Amino acid sequence: MGMTIGEKIIARAAGVSEVKPNDIHTVKLDRMMSNDGTTHLTVDMYKNKLKHPRIADKDKIVFIMDHNVPAENPKTAEAHKKMRNFARENGIKLYEGQGVCHQIMMEDYVCPGELIFGADSHTTSYGALGAFGTGVGCTDFLYGMVTGSSWVMVPETLRFNLHGKLREGVYARDLILTIIGDIGANGATYKIMEFAGDGAHNLSIDERMVLCNLTVEAGAKAGIVEPDEKVADYCRQHGREAVHMFKSDPDARFAAVYEYDLSQIEPVVVRPDFVDNFALLRDVREEKIPVDEVFIGSCNNGRLPDLRAAAQVVKGRKTAPSVRFLVAPASNQVYIDALKEGIITTLMEAGAMIMNSNCSVCWGSCQGVIGENEVLISTGTRNFKGRAGHPSSKVYLASAATCAASAIAGTICGPEDL
Amino acid sequence: MSNQIWKFHNDVDTDQIIASQYLLLPDVEEMKQYTFESLDPDFAKNVHEGDIIVAGENFGCGSSREQAPSVLKALGVKAVIARSFARIFYRNSINIGFPVIVCKDLYDAVKDGDMADLDLSAGTVTAAGKTFTCTKLPEYMQNILSQGGLIASLNKEG
Numbered sequence: 001m002g003m004t005i006g007e008k009i010i011a012r013a014a015g016v017s018e019v020k021p022n023d024i025h026t027v028k029l030d031r032m033m034s035n036d037g038t039t040h041l042t043v044d045m046y047k048n049k050l051k052h053p054r055i056a057d058k059d060k061i062v063f064i065m066d067h068n069v070p071a072e073n074p075k076t077a078e079a080h081k082k083m084r085n086f087a088r089e090n091g092i093k094l095y096e097g098q099g100v101c102h103q104i105m106m107e108d109y110v111c112p113g114e115l116i117f118g119a120d121s122h123t124t125s126y127g128a129l130g131a132f133g134t135g136v137g138c139t140d141f142l143y144g145m146v147t148g149s150s151w152v153m154v155p156e157t158l159r160f161n162l163h164g165k166l167r168e169g170v171y172a173r174d175l176i177l178t179i180i181g182d183i184g185a186n187g188a189t190y191k192i193m194e195f196a197g198d199g200a201h202n203l204s205i206d207e208r209m210v211l212c213n214l215t216v217e218a219g220a221k222a223g224i225v226e227p228d229e230k231v232a233d234y235c236r237q238h239g240r241e242a243v244h245m246f247k248s249d250p251d252a253r254f255a256a257v258y259e260y261d262l263s264q265i266e267p268v269v270v271r272p273d274f275v276d277n278f279a280l281l282r283d284v285r286e287e288k289i290p291v292d293e294v295f296i297g298s299c300n301n302g303r304l305p306d307l308r309a310a311a312q313v314v315k316g317r318k319t320a321p322s323v324r325f326l327v328a329p330a331s332n333q334v335y336i337d338a339l340k341e342g343i344i345t346t347l348m349e350a351g352a353m354i355m356n357s358n359c360s361v362c363w364g365s366c367q368g369v370i371g372e373n374e375v376l377i378s379t380g381t382r383n384f385k386g387r388a389g390h391p392s393s394k395v396y397l398a399s400a401a402t403c404a405a406s407a408i409a410g411t412i413c414g415p416e417d418l
Numbered sequence: 419m420s421n422q423i424w425k426f427h428n429d430v431d432t433d434q435i436i437a438s439q440y441l442l443l444p445d446v447e448e449m450k451q452y453t454f455e456s457l458d459p460d461f462a463k464n465v466h467e468g469d470i471i472v473a474g475e476n477f478g479c480g481s482s483r484e485q486a487p488s489v490l491k492a493l494g495v496k497a498v499i500a501r502s503f504a505r506i507f508y509r510n511s512i513n514i515g516f517p518v519i520v521c522k523d524l525y526d527a528v529k530d531g532d533m534a535d536l537d538l539s540a541g542t543v544t545a546a547g548k549t550f551t552c553t554k555l556p557e558y559m560q561n562i563l564s565q566g567g568l569i570a571s572l573n574k575e576g
Contacts, residue, residue, distance in 0.1 A: 022556075024556060024558045036442065037438075037441055037442070037481075037483065038441070038482075038483060038484060038485070040442065040444070041445070041446070041484070041485070041488075044445065045569065049569050049573075050569065050572070050573065051572075051573040052573075067441075067442075068442055075442060075443055075444060076442045078444065079442045079444070118482075119482060120481075120482055121480065121481045121482040121506060123482075135481075135482035135506050136482060136506065136509070136510075137482055137483070137484030137487075137506065137509070137510035137513060137514075138484045139484060139510065139513040139514055139567065139568050139569060140509065140510070140513055140568070142568075142569065143513075143568050143569070143572055146572065147572070151558065153556070185429055185476060185479060186429075186475060186476040186479065186502065186504070189476065189502065189504060189505055190505045216506075219476065219479065219504055219505065221505055274429060363438045364433075364437075364438050364439065365438040365439045365441070365442075369439075382431075382433075382480060384431045384433040384434065384480060385431075385433070385434060385456055386433055386434070386437055386456040387433050387438070391455070391456035
């Protein structure tokens, strides 16, 4: 029986010729990533709970400080110190303040066909390069760090055949928010979301990251775009070789198959408090919803094309006086590229506050936290109750272009409304 | 022994279980006072050892923060019984030795504050005058859970 991309990756990591859904396998992990959201707890467990503390292969582990960077209070500073010291003591590669963990992993590590555990739910992003990335907690991470392996129950795969191209002014962000709206916040729970078809291959690697990153918001264990020459090129440009470019077999079994015509996708605004609370911009704009804050950034939508789209919208315009407009590039590399292109200047001239590369407003803990009853429109990953600050505050999700237009207007709208 | 039920709705996400701003506190003992803060600010004060959480679909959706099942365990919650769970929360719970139980029919039969008798080894829960059978865990996961979690099983391996 044929296998899907995800099944082939698990089979490779398990050292077996075939796997099928619901089998449980012991797998070797190709790589592991942990960030400052949980690493201090992992370090405590390593030091205090293990009978025989040891690290299977330090070169497969990456620590990235991105959630509360730079530290905003003494307790965070202590958590960071713990993470930093552990990395130094054990020779683990540490990134501090260089960008959001998933963006750095894509730029510096991920290869197609790899099985990667990350102590962060949006590890699903790595499917943009044909890898199986999945989020785990710190106990799972610790077990993997000590043994170099873990256990995986093989998920079923949902196949999304994408056709054609997105229209001008419509983004990968609108596409994945549409898909999540269609299948629901638990529509892919414990499943792989596999994207293929000419429409998928038309998307850039950055756009594929937008898709795969948000698959966890439908409950998926992994999101994977069928790898192609663009993946091989990306790897080469970043000094790596693409070895395991898996495709699903013609007789692979899918739990369901969905077809999407990309030319039919429209700009989306997701309403509070769930990522599947889908609405179309053309309906929401009529309500003229006032916003207090606008955020462009995050592992989902803080890359160069997103900042570029925002800059095009705000060029020569000014942020509404009632709005705080915050931008955090996804990595220092993105930041530098945006500086060179003049994007940062354009955004600043429009009134944006440019922040260091980190998770920032998206995770509601250290930058741009919103107060009681305030409204945020964001390119972040989720809009749960209280996600960006006070429990009574509200978060809308949209593309960078829609967010930028809303910053200028002071109400939720698209670029054509300015 | 009967224990009190705390009933929650569908799609309870990990930000609601423990908000981002508390995750970098030094340890779970310090975090647990903020459990469910946005849904019920007094939950941590009022919950008793052995109490049971009953929820609808997709409990624990959202982030991978293991702090979510950890604060519930630290407060003495005996188990979460839901119609369904989000996968990372489910896996994290098993890994830390915290029982998460799928039971499709319990949710509609009970209300907040009811008493329930959960028999973990039999996989049954008795409440509102009826006994409900819960979905069995695969043997592999049941082993992790019954050893007290992944670290306990690792320490046993040596």
